[in-house]
Amino acid sequence: MKNLFILFLSVIFSLFLCETILRYFLINDQLKLRVEANQKQFKDFQKLTWRPDTLSFIPNSKGFVNHPEYKYTIYHDNFGFRNPCGAKKKEAIKDIVIGDSFVYGVGVQDNATLNCVIKIDNYTLGVPNSSPTCYLKILKRHYPTIKNLFNIKEIINIHIIIYVGNDFESLISLGGSCPSKTINNAKMNQSGLLQSINYIITKGMLSEFYLPQVPKILYKNYKNKKKYETINSSMQKFFLDNGNDTFYTSIDHVNQKNLTNSLKILLEEFNKVDQNKLNIKFYLLPSGSDISKERLIRKSKISSFDYKIIDIDVKYLSILKSCKKIKASCIDLRKYFKDENYYFHDTHLNSSGIKILSKIIEDEAKKL
Numbered sequence: 001m002k003n004l005f006i007l008f009l010s011v012i013f014s015l016f017l018c019e020t021i022l023r024y025f026l027i028n029d030q031l032k033l034r035v036e037a038n039q040k041q042f043k044d045f046q047k048l049t050w051r052p053d054t055l056s057f058i059p060n061s062k063g064f065v066n067h068p069e070y071k072y073t074i075y076h077d078n079f080g081f082r083n084p085c086g087a088k089k090k091e092a093i094k095d096i097v098i099g100d101s102f103v104y105g106v107g108v109q110d111n112a113t114l115n116c117v118i119k120i121d122n123y124t125l126g127v128p129n130s131s132p133t134c135y136l137k138i139l140k141r142h143y144p145t146i147k148n149l150f151n152i153k154e155i156i157n158i159h160i161i162i163y164v165g166n167d168f169e170s171l172i173s174l175g176g177s178c179p180s181k182t183i184n185n186a187k188m189n190q191s192g193l194l195q196s197i198n199y200i201i202t203k204g205m206l207s208e209f210y211l212p213q214v215p216k217i218l219y220k221n222y223k224n225k226k227k228y229e230t231i232n233s234s235m236q237k238f239f240l241d242n243g244n245d246t247f248y249t250s251i252d253h254v255n256q257k258n259l260t261n262s263l264k265i266l267l268e269e270f271n272k273v274d275q276n277k278l279n280i281k282f283y284l285l286p287s288g289s290d291i292s293k294e295r296l297i298r299k300s301k302i303s304s305f306d307y308k309i310i311d312i313d314v315k316y317l318s319i320l321k322s323c324k325k326i327k328a329s330c331i332d333l334r335k336y337f338k339d340e341n342y343y344f345h346d347t348h349l350n351s352s353g354i355k356i357l358s359k360i361i362e363d364e365a366k367k368l
Contacts (some may be wrong), residue, residue, distance in 0.1 A: 015211065022210040030217060030301045031210055037242055037302050038207040040068045040345035048184045049076065050127070055141045055178060056080030065106070069343045072109045079145060083124055084110035092151045093121045095365050096143075098135045099161030101128035102285060102357070107348035117358040120365055123150065129183050131167060131176030135160060136269050138178070143273050157279045157368045158270060159361050165245035165287030165347060168315045169238075172255055174262045220304035228306070239305040243347040245287045247305065248314040260322040267328050279368040282330040283360070284319055288347060292339035336360060 022031065049061040056079060057063070063074035077083045082104055097103055097114055103126030105113035115124045123146055125138050139158070146152070162171065170176035198216075206212040224239065231237055237253035238246040248254065263282075270280050289296040290312045300307035316332050323330035341353030349357065 019209060019211045022214070030304070031213055033298060033302050034213050034217060035208060035210055037345060038202050038213075041203050041207070046183070046185065048074070048128075049080075050179060050181060050183050051080070052178060052180055054080065055127075055138050057082075067107075067346065069346050070107050074105075075110060079142065079149075081123075081125055081142075082110075082113060083115045084113060085116035092153065093123055093156070094152075094154065095120055095122040095157045095159060095361070096139075096146065097122055097124045097126070097159045097161065097361060098139060099126055099285075100130045100163055100167070101126070102163055102349060103161050104128050105354070107343060107346060108351050108354055112351040112354055114354060114358055114361070117354055118361055119358075120362055122361075127179065129179040131170040131178075132160070132162060132266055133170070133174050133176055134178040136266060139270065139273055147274070155277050155279055156274070157281070157365050159281055159283060159364070160270075161283045161285050161357075162319075163285045163287070164290065164315050164319070165243075165285075168246060168319075171266075171319070172259045172262055174265065217304060224305045228309070239303070239310070241289065241299040241303040241305075243299070245289060245299070245347060246315075247289070247300075247310045247312070249309045249311055251311070251314045251318060254314060254318045256318060256321065259318055260325055263319070263322045263328060264326045267326060280329065281364055281368065282319075282323065282328060283357075283364075284316055284330060284332045284334075285357070286316075286332075286334045286337060288337075288339055288342035290316075291334050291337050295339050295342075331360075331364065333357070333360065 022028070045066045046063075047065075048063040049058040050056075051058060057076040059076065059078050059080045061076045061080070063076070065072055065074065074082060075084055077086065095118070097118070103114055103124050105115075105126065106128055110116065113124070114126075115122060125135070125142065127134065127138065130138070167176075200206050201212050201216055227234060227239070231249065231253070238248050240246060267280060271278055289299050293307075296307050296310065296312070300310070316334065320330060320332060322328075336356050337349075337353060341349055341356060343350055
């Protein structure tokens with residue numbers, strides 16, 4: 001029994017010693033960034049009221065977000081969407097903004113959402129974790145009500161915000177459905193042994209210790225190194241960062257034909273919502289890593305891929321090429337944003353970023 005106790009103490013001391021050495025002496029930039037990212041991961045932080053059956057949040061409901069980088073309460077309107085400022089002038093609106101969490105306003109207080117900051121009357125249909133095909137379903141479902149509510153009789157502008165960071169693949173395949181109720185209580189999938197271990201390491205009790213991260217980093221380094229060698233024959237021809245943004249190395253890895261067909265179908269279906277009465281414009285909202293080399297380097301270290309082989313132009317050039325072919329109105333927003341317009345760890349725009357996006361939408365609305 002005494003020997004077992006000594007063994008136990010030896011193991012504990014060894015682990016403590018290894019942790020101390022990794023943390024203070026053998027300082028590894030990749031390891032340090034991984035732990036810092038873990039510290040800023042949300043841990044069951046989101047309480048929402050999404051209903052998949054109605055494709056809206058519960059009308060007049062309240063939600064709550066408590067993230068390491070932001071904290072606020074959410075209020076939904078009579079129809080179940082986040083429009084805290086409603087239509088300021090109470091006149092017939094001419095602009096509807098559709099998108100995912102960026103349009104919903106993840107990361108900002110009510111008074112800093114697009115609905116409030118855009119100076120022209122507008123209505124926003126924003127749903128976190130949604131895709132372009134979901135935007136279409138939401139508009140089809142709720143446009144008749146909106147049209148009647150705001151007495152819409154003239155041509156209306158539909159501003160579709162596509163987050164190129166992680167919407168690109170669903171845009172090509174027209175995949176990705178509307179979110180399920182799981183977004184109401186954001187939790188990481190812990191089903192299965194590997195998922196449970198990963199949760200403990202990245203978000204659980206071991207997330208802020210250096211030593212448990214070493215096996216994961218070594219495995220991801222090995223896995224991505226192998227992927228470099230076989231990427232031309234791989235089904236998944238892109239790399240993922242810890243926020244699920246995607247990164248390509250060559251435009252040859254994009255199925256341009258599928259992308260063009262998908263955009264054509266989307267454009268046609270959006271126009272069918274109210275035939276000849278919609279001005280539709282697509283906005284290509286960039287990932288922070290697509291406009292900041294410093295962020296790209298940091299994200300690549302956290303996620304174990306080589307930033308030097310990444311071509312950040314691939315997704316934008318591909319979409320713009322397809323837009324030109326089908327004569328869709330698309331605008332690349334990269335030139336408008338800086339790294340400081342995003343949260344440091346989280347991928348969303350902060351209030352300064354929302355102001356920039358609002359001004360772009362205002363200016364484009366005047367042209368439509």
